[in-house]
Amino acid sequence: GNSVTQMEGPVTLSEEAFLTINCTYTATGYPSLFWYVQYPGEGLQLLLKATKADDKGSNKGFEATYRKETTSFHLEKGSVQVSDSAVYFCALTPNQAGTALIFGKGTTLSVSS
């Protein structure tokens, strides 16, 4: 079956610290991978994506590389800001027509100044 496993939170960092949120997946075939972010009181927003092995998705200083050999898609940012405080979801969709997203359980990030 298909599944996503994220590191459990909360993750608490000081401003300008380095961030890593681990994500591994299990999937049949060749999934596309996503990171979504949810700010307090809002819906989910797509942060970045990668559709094939070795692709690197990047946005707003965040990066994640699709690693097929380790079935991972870890999220990283070199210097976090207070405004990055949110819940981060790793997700996949198998490359089959009509398949919905499968989400990890989410990781809460709290950044203090």
Next chain:
Amino acid sequence: EADIYQTPRYLVIGTGKKITLECSQTMGHDKMYWYQQDPGMELHLIHYSYGVNSTEKGDLSSESTVSRIRTEHFPLTLESARPSHTSQYLCASSKGPHRGPYNEQFFGPGTRLTVL
């Protein structure tokens, strides 16, 4: 401006009431989804639709029902609300498979439902 809308944003109701959560999108997307998000933040797919007159149940069993009479509209109905239905409900949409190899989903702001 293309977007996805949900109303109401917040709803507090008594047990036994019938409610409908509205979701509309202006992006012309074929696919639409409803997710339930529990207090621990985990998301569960409860309904989805691949087009007009197409609806399917998701991974999480739900007492709610949905309809898809128009492409842009995907309402969710609870015939008799109970405290166990208290949750955040997120609507999403994505393009059909013929328009891309992956299903990037766009989410509405959510409806936070509290049933007393």
